[in-house]
Amino acid sequence: MSSEALAVAAGVKPTQLRKDLTYFGQFGTRGLGYDVDQLAQMISDLLGTNRLQPVILVGVGNLGTALLSYRGFEQEGFEIIAAFDADVRRPRDKALTVPLYEMEHLGRIIQDRGVKMAILSVPAISAQSVANQLVDVGISGILNFSPSMLTVPESVVVNSVNLAIELENLSYFIQQ
Amino acid sequence: MSSEALAVAAGVKPTQLRKDLTYFGQFGTRGLGYDVDQLAQMISDLLGTNRLQPVILVGVGNLGTALLSYRGFEQEGFEIIAAFDADVRRPRDKALTVPLYEMEHLGRIIQDRGVKMAILSVPAISAQSVANQLVDVGISGILNFSPSMLTVPESVVVNSVNLAIELENLSYFIQQ
DNA sequence: ATATGTGAATAGGTTCACAGCC
DNA sequence: GGCTGTGAACCTATTCACATAT
Numbered sequence: 001m002s003s004e005a006l007a008v009a010a011g012v013k014p015t016q017l018r019k020d021l022t023y024f025g026q027f028g029t030r031g032l033g034y035d036v037d038q039l040a041q042m043i044s045d046l047l048g049t050n051r052l053q054p055v056i057l058v059g060v061g062n063l064g065t066a067l068l069s070y071r072g073f074e075q076e077g078f079e080i081i082a083a084f085d086a087d088v089r090r091p092r093d094k095a096l097t098v099p100l101y102e103m104e105h106l107g108r109i110i111q112d113r114g115v116k117m118a119i120l121s122v123p124a125i126s127a128q129s130v131a132n133q134l135v136d137v138g139i140s141g142i143l144n145f146s147p148s149m150l151t152v153p154e155s156v157v158v159n160s161v162n163l164a165i166e167l168e169n170l171s172y173f174i175q176q
Numbered sequence: 177m178s179s180e181a182l183a184v185a186a187g188v189k190p191t192q193l194r195k196d197l198t199y200f201g202q203f204g205t206r207g208l209g210y211d212v213d214q215l216a217q218m219i220s221d222l223l224g225t226n227r228l229q230p231v232i233l234v235g236v237g238n239l240g241t242a243l244l245s246y247r248g249f250e251q252e253g254f255e256i257i258a259a260f261d262a263d264v265r266r267p268r269d270k271a272l273t274v275p276l277y278e279m280e281h282l283g284r285i286i287q288d289r290g291v292k293m294a295i296l297s298v299p300a301i302s303a304q305s306v307a308n309q310l311v312d313v314g315i316s317g318i319l320n321f322s323p324s325m326l327t328v329p330e331s332v333v334v335n336s337v338n339l340a341i342e343l344e345n346l347s348y349f350i351q352q
Numbered sequence: 353a354t355a356t357g358t359g360a361a362t363a364g365g366t367t368c369a370c371a372g373c374c
Numbered sequence: 375g376g377c378t379g380t381g382a383a384c385c386t387a388t389t390c391a392c393a394t395a396t
Contacts, residue, residue: 016389022357022358030355030357034356066239070238117347140350141349157349159349161342168223171293205373207376
């Protein structure tokens, strides 16, 4: 497949796609294009999604519950192996398939299962305190859904997704 | 409040914050800083979040249900006034507070309520077809949660959030 | 003939440094 | 004295143009 065709599929320009790929090596054949399987394998290796990665989720409220039942993660090679909440007895409307634990078991489970990444879906007010706990037990990546700035050591990576801001963004660009 | 203090709160550099603000005007006082209330008002005007904006949601599955019960949107001035699904009778585990309609009522409700923006949380397979329907009934902004590239007319703005990609992103940066 | 890989050119965004104003 | 606003300098990212390989 040519960079032209791949670029159309990805919604970028062909030169952009080629330039980006070359930062990681040479994967195409001149006059021919790219081997899609080989390319997918390479990207999967690069992202670490070639083998199933265990992930935990902290904060099983509305959003947390939805993220637990969201199929998209496992399709990309992630498995949410455990969920944690400050109140495990709080009423929840769905029979969870993922085991739900008290916060005190965080350290043990992360260590036992070699978990590197955590999904954080707690209210803004407790986000920093839970982030601190995650850092303490050795988590190295946090996907933060709470609308708050997290302060963490340099060695820990935070990726924040703020759903309300995504809507605000859209609201700005459609200028009413 | 100084740009220094605001920048710390926002997690950016003070010069960045000042430069960005000046693209929309002059809001600070030299030697003194910014009036926070006035600044918040200005940004709210700019984003169109100064008055409550009606929004609809299409696709009431796992993620859609969660988004409906997510409080973050209304806090920022958005109200999800209606939800739509191809199958309104599909079993759902939560008593929805938002009215749920068949897709055929899309046009009428959008017109009646002056809705400009839609949240799209349908499976990837039906995303483009539903996006087309949204465009047809006059929606001008789509917040897309499905893992697919949407093709829409120039006049329509799409903002895509792919939760799995956000995790992959994190996975890459923590290089295992 | 066709399509990649890449240096050079261009565009875009961030930071610096300081003049200007309170 | 303190802090904003902003041109200039710098850095990063995208696009062009074409040599290179099949």
